[in-house]
Amino acid sequence: MKILLDKLIINYPYFAAVILFLIGAFTVLTRSNLFKKLIGINIMESAIFLMFIAAGNIRGGAVPILRQSNPEALYINPVPSALMLTGIVVSVSVTAFALALIIRLYQSYGTTDARRIAEMKREVT
Amino acid sequence: MRDFILKRVAALLLPFIQMYGLYVIFHGHVSPGGSFAGGIVVGLAFIAFATIYGLERGRAKMPERITTLTESYGTLWYGIMGMVGIIKGAPFLANKLAGIDLGTLGTLSSGGLISLIGLGVGIRVASTMVTLFFTMMEEES
Amino acid sequence: MTATIISNLPVFVVITPLFVAFILSTFARRIRLVESLVITVLALGVLGAGYLASLVLMRNGIPIIYSMGGWPAPWGIELVAGSLSAFFLLLVAGVSLPVALFTVDNMTHEVGGSVRTTRFYVLYLLLAGTLAGMAVTNDLFNVFVLVEVATLSCCGLVSACKHPRAAEASFNYLILATLGSALILGGIGFLYIITGHLNMGFASMELSRIWQDYPHVVWIAAGFLLVGFGVKSALFPLHVWLPDAHSTAPSPASAILSGLAVKGYMICLIKVLYNLFGSTLIQKFALHRILALLGMVAIIAGSLFALAQDELKRRLAFSTVAQVGYVFLGLGQVNAQGLTGTLFHIASHAVIKSGLFLAAGAIIAATGKTRISEMVGIGRKMPITMAAFTIGSLGMVGIPLFSGFIGKWHLLSGSLTAGSTLAPLVIVIGSVLAAAYLFPIIRTAYFEPAQAIDGQDPGVPQRIALILLAAGVVILGVAPGPFLELAGRAAVELLALK
Incomplete structure (x- = not known):
């Protein structure tokens, strides 16, 4: 039990990532408000980013920029950070596109509630 | 006259914000940040201008014709910089292999083509941010 | 000059559509120029992919490796053009060109305005470029980025019409697909954490060495x-x-989405499963059983749902769900026959389904009817369209001499080799169900007494597109030749990794 707790405490970023991921997934799947769904997606993606960046971190490591003053320093792993920058770009585009779609949906249905939209669609057909 | 202080402060600060964005774009390889972060800063300067001085004046600074061009050719610039490698007989996006002098460690020139590629990406990101903002604001009204 | 282009071909097939897509929006006023640019780029893509495929065939299975920026594999990003890549590149180029031909002169009234049409083409080229990228990439993170760009372009294509229903469908797609990409990124993250590599070859070597230490992580990643x-x-x-x-x-977007986009993700899955986990690990973790089971369920359920639809495009969409099942069923048979069948089925379904969707689009555009029960006697009014539809249906059912047959035949013999009794049965039942949901359309179109229904065959480029795709179905069925050869070699290469 103590070993398990120790593991959890040492790996707390991963633990936080799992909790965040679950919160996000739960929000996406259970909320019918389109904005909340989108926020859920963003939380979920942040969880994955957190996991990646935590994996690349080395405690006590320096910023991974090669300098002449101390080329031998212990650098953190820059690859996950670089990857997650790309991930953030992707996430921004997804968010922007989803917001544009929500605006269009609101204009045609007058609501941002997925359940109401489904009802109105059924009434039309 | 209602937003007098806001407008004055913005007029003072926005040029420096843009300069800072350009700095971040060009120094992506020697300091934290890079073309995406810098591009966002530059784009945010335009967005801040539009929110403070009103949408019309903001749009006049960045008309749709211009953002379309910068978006397209910012990305094309990336491709052209990538092609430098191919023209020099090295693979796509080659830097040192394409015979670019990499200068001394820690200076701006040590990135070779990276700063120039970053410029294209930064322009693209800035104009995309501006486009996104205006598209949503105009859709709303 | 030519030598430079050829030695850089793996990167050119990816970046040419992408960069042309980016500058396309500056020509929005001149829609003719946009259309001809798109067609030119895709035609060049066919040439490039064909040349690359012949190169790969000549090199006897030694893949062409291209290091981006000149950085070798574990540090740099690698493009690998092996048999699988050449096969899928050829497919992407070969299907996206006829579909683009179908859109010529045809999109402005469906999408509305030249600016919106240009945006449609931008997304179309982006999708084509990313699919080509999926074919050649050998880097896990590239897979994620390409998947994500493809997803966004797909969502954009879905919402290209101004219809509110399209916006809603697009939003649902976006949310679920982003959920999927978050999971993909998570899986890649776990693999990166335990192996320390993003290059699939190196990650695979590392994984085969250390998987016993982290069985749970491998499970979760898978x-x-x-x-x-x-x-x-x-x-x-x-x-x-x-x-x-x-x-x-x-309709052209449906064709490219059902025909190609879905296949791109499958190619990525095949790469991740067979190039990274390797066939031994797949069997150790019983992934092949899960895949086969899910595939069988998908075949039956998708076909039954398709039977229940009266709207033509919805029936075709559910039929895609069923055909996806075949691919997963084949992935679950870890032998060369089954994998060849899977790959060939991917190709034949891409050609068939894009043809069917284009024919459906032509019918809907000409008559305004979307329901099958209203399409009485359409076969006599629109002979070319309906002939293409019939050939596609025959191919989908798997009649000999049409392309669907060869894929299903290999799948069948693969599943018999694998010693499964249920899988062959499901494959046959799936074919019967495909006949049950496709042949009534043909019967309604040709053999029911005609009403006064208007409609005529679409314009010349549209006809050429339909004829090209129908010809593709027949050619793949009669003389699969180099295509089957590529698929077979790709299967052997995929299984070579232990």
């Missing part, structure tokens, strides 16, 4: 990737976004 790619490629219980998205999109 599960994340399977569910993620399953959502993207519309595997049965995760297919809920597909019918709405593919039936509300403009």
Whole structure:
């Protein structure tokens, strides 16, 4: 039990990532408000980013920029950070596109509630 | 006259914000940040201008014709910089292999083509941010 | 000059469509120029892919490796053009060109305005470029980025019409697909954490050495990737976004989405499963059983759902769900026959389904009828369109001499080799069900007494597109030749990794 707790405490970023991921997934799947769904997606993606960046971190490591003053320093792993920058770009585009779609949906249905939209669609057909 | 202080402060600060964005774009390889972060800063300067001085004046600074061009050719610039490698007989996006002098460690020139590629990406990101903002604001009204 | 182009061909097939897509929006005023640019780029893509495929065939299975920026593999990003890549590149180029031909002169009234049409083409080229990228990439993170760009372009294509239903379908697709890509990214993250590599070859070497130390992590990574790619490629219980998205999109978009986009994610899954986990690990973790089971469920359920639809495009969309099942069923048979069948089925379904969707689009555009029961006597009014539709249906059912037959035949013999009794039965039942949901359309179109229904065959480029795709179905069925050869070699290469 103590070993398990120790593991959890040492790996707390991963633990936080799992909790965040679950919160996000739960929000996406259970909320019918389109904005909340989108926020859920963003939380979920942040969880994955957190996991990646935590994996690349080395405690006590320096910023991974090669300098002449101390080329031998212990650098953190820059690859996950670089990857997650790309991930953030992707996430921004997804968010922007989803917001544009929500605006269009609101204009045609007058609501941002997925359940109401489904009802109105059924009434039309 | 209602937003007098806001407008004055913005007029003072926005040029420096843009300069800072350009700095971040060009120094992506020697300091934290890079073309995406810098591009966002530059784009945010335009967005801040539009929110403070009103949408019309903001749009006049960045008309749709211009953002379309910068978006397209910012990305094309990336491709052209990538092609430098191919023209020099090295693979796509080659830097040192394409015979670019990499200068001394820690200076701006040590990135070779990276700063120039970053410029294209930064322009693209800035104009995309501006486009996104205006598209949503105009859709709303 | 030519030598430079040839030695850089793996990167050119990816970046040419992408960069042309980016500058396309500056020509929005001149729609003719935009259309001809798109066609030119895709035709060049066919040439490039054909040349690359012949190169790969000549090199006897030694893949062409291209290091981006000149950085060798574990540090740099690698493009690998092997048999699988050449096969899928050829497919992407060969299907996206006829579909683009179908859009010539045809999109402005469906999408509305030249600016919106240009945006449609931008997304179209982006999708083509990313699919080409999926074919050649050998880097896990590139897979994620390409999948994500493809997803965004797909969502954009779905919402290209101004119809509110399209916006809703697109939003649902976007949410579920982003959920899927978050899972894919998570899976890639777990693999990166335990192996320390993003290059699939190096990650695979590392994984085969250390998987015993981290069995749970491998399990979780495999599960994340399977569910993620399953959502993207519309595997049965995760297919809920597909019918709405593919039936509300403009018809050429439906064709490219059902025909190619779904296949791109499958190619990525195949790469991750067989190039990274390797066949030994797949069997150790019993992934092949899960895949085969899910595939069988998808075949039966997708076909039954398709039978229940009266709207033509929805029926075709559900049929895609069923055909996706075949691919997963084949992935679950870890032998060369089954994998050859899977790959060939991917190709034949891409050609057939894009042809069917284009024919459906032509019918709907000409008559305004969307329901099958209203399409009485259409076969006599629109002979070319309906002939293409009939050939596609025959191919889909798997009649000999049409392309669907060869894929299903290999799948069948593969599943018999694998010693499964249920799988061959499901394959046959799936074919019967395909006949049950496709042949009534043909019967309604040709043999029911004609009403006063208006409609005529579409314009010349549209006819050429339909004829090209129908010819593709027949050629793949009669003389599969180099295509089957590529698929067979790709299967052997995939299984070579232990």
